[in-house]
Structures are given as C-alpha cells and as structure tokens.
Amino acid sequence: MIFGWLKKRRRRRWLEESFDPGWERAIRQNVAHYRLLNEDEQKRLQRLIQVFVREKHWEGCDGLELTGAMQATIAAQACLLLLEIEHDYYRMLRTILVYPSGYFVRGRVPGGAEVVEGDLPVLGQAHFRGPVILSWQHVLDGGRRPFEGRNLVYHEFAHKLDMKDGVVDGTPVIRDRGQFRRYVEVMSREFDQLRAGRSSGLLREYGATNPGEFFAVATEVFFERPISLRRLHPEVYEVLRDFYRQETAARLERAGYGRA
Numbered sequence: 001m002i003f004g005w006l007k008k009r010r011r012r013r014w015l016e017e018s019f020d021p022g023w024e025r026a027i028r029q030n031v032a033h034y035r036l037l038n039e040d041e042q043k044r045l046q047r048l049i050q051v052f053v054r055e056k057h058w059e060g061c062d063g064l065e066l067t068g069a070m071q072a073t074i075a076a077q078a079c080l081l082l083l084e085i086e087h088d089y090y091r092m093l094r095t096i097l098v099y100p101s102g103y104f105v106r107g108r109v110p111g112g113a114e115v116v117e118g119d120l121p122v123l124g125q126a127h128f129r130g131p132v133i134l135s136w137q138h139v140l141d142g143g144r145r146p147f148e149g150r151n152l153v154y155h156e157f158a159h160k161l162d163m164k165d166g167v168v169d170g171t172p173v174i175r176d177r178g179q180f181r182r183y184v185e186v187m188s189r190e191f192d193q194l195r196a197g198r199s200s201g202l203l204r205e206y207g208a209t210n211p212g213e214f215f216a217v218a219t220e221v222f223f224e225r226p227i228s229l230r231r232l233h234p235e236v237y238e239v240l241r242d243f244y245r246q247e248t249a250a251r252l253e254r255a256g257y258g259r260a
C-alpha cells in the first residue's frame with residue numbers, strides 16, 4: 001500500500017515539528033474544554049491536531065480568510081472526540097468549508113407537523129462522503145461556552161463518526177458485540193422517549209429527528225453537561241463513556257465544575 005506508506009511518512013514529519021505556539025494560544029482562548037484536560041491529554045490532542053489540520057483540505061467561504069489559529073480551534077474540538085478511540089483522523093473526510101456565520105441552503109426540513117421548504121438557515125452540516133461545513137461564529141460560541149450542552153463541532157463530527165460504517169443510523173463503529181448490543185438497546189430506548197416527549201429536557205428535541213441526530217445531540221451533552229447526563233440519563237452516559245473511552249463527568253468534577 002504505497003499511499004498508506006506515504007501518508008505515514010508525512011504524518012511522522014508533521015509530528016516531529018513542535019506545536020505552533022500561535023495555535024496553542026488560539027486553542028487556550030477558544031476551546032474551553034482544552035483547559036480541563038490534563039497535560040498528557042493536551043499533548044496527545046496536540047498531536048492529533050498537527051496531523052488533522054495539515055491533512056484536510058480547508059476552504060474559507062463568503063470571503064472568510066481562514067487562519068492557522070482558526071483551523072487549530074476547529075481541529076481541537078473535532079479531535080477531542082478521537083482522543084481515546086481507534087481512528088484514522090476521520091479518513092473519509094477530505095474537505096472542511098468554513099463560513100463567517102450561518103449560511104443558507106435550499107432544501108426542506110420537517111418543522112413540527114409541516115415541512116418548511118426554501119432557503120433554510122443552517123450553522124453546519126456533515127455530508128455523507130462529503131465535506132463538513134461550519135459557521136465560524138458558531139464554532140467560537142460553542143468552543144468558548146463549554147457547559148451549555150451545545151457544540152457545533154462535536155455535533156458535526158459525531159455525524160462523521162456515525163458515517164464511518166457506511167450508514168447514518170446513530171450507531172458508530174463498536175467492535176465488541178456485547179457493548180454494541182447494549183449501545184443499541186439504550187440509545188433506541190432513549191430516542192423513543194425523546195420522540196414521545198418523555199425525556200428530561202437535557203437532550204434537546206432536535207435529537208428526536210432521527211437516530212443520527214440523537215447520537216450527535218447526545219455527544220454534545222456528553223462533553224458539555226456530562227454530570228447532568230450521568231444523573232438524568234445514566235445509561236446514555238455509560239454507553240457514550242464506553243464508546244468515547246473518556247470519563248467526562250469526572251474530568252469536569254476534577255476541574256471544579258461539579259454542576260455541569
């Protein structure tokens with residue numbers, strides 16, 4: 001596999017460089033969750049960012065001038081999801097498009113009983129076998145406010161993890177059969193409860209759109225309000241913890257954010 005070999009060599013070269021201090025400044029300023037990580041986690045996240053930023057194709061849209069600091073801010077949030085799992089830097093994703101703010105797409109979305117059609121405002125999208133599109137303004141809002149339970153980058157990249165097995169069904173790749181069964185059982189049950197309006201209010205309603213959105217919405221909450229998730233939906237917390245292999249609730253408690 002000549003491409004695999006070239007790719008490895010390139011990655012090794014990038015990883016030999018020291019981490020850009022400008023990138024680190026940007027991440028400290030824009031990605032509040034980074035400050036909750038211990039030193040080892042921060043170092044490993046930096047290595048993921050070094051490869052991710054360089055390996056992807058980036059485009060600023062609508063006149064947005066993309067800088068390294070902006071790329072690092074996005075990469076830090078995208079790669080946080082990968083920190084402890086087996087991955088290949090979102091291999092199926094090649095291009096990341098960044099708009100200054102929200103943008104419009106032609107299409108239709110279900111809005112309660114009716115379907116809204118026309119130019120729809122969106123903040124971000126993750127296309128199947130296609131690009132991730134993000135609004136820079138919302139990337140910043142999400143990154144700087146770490147405990148709201150809303151984060152655009154976690155949301156779109158959770159979709160990318162979901163798509164890795166070729167279907168968008170809210171179930172990412174889980175190799176262990178027991179863990180997989182448990183995941184499907186818990187997430188289906190909680191999805192049904194959200195659809196039926198019998199959920200706690202912590203997982204926002206948008207997650208009831210379909211199982212793919214449920215996983216993306218639950219991922220946002222798992223990283224941003226894990227202590228509440230563990231209290232109100234202990235099984236959702238547990239299956240996401242087992243998938244991401246991160247104890248986000250304990251991490252926040254250690255950092256003194258006992259109520260997030």
Ligand SMILES: [Zn+2]
Binds near residue numbers: 212213216
């Ligand atoms: Zn979504």
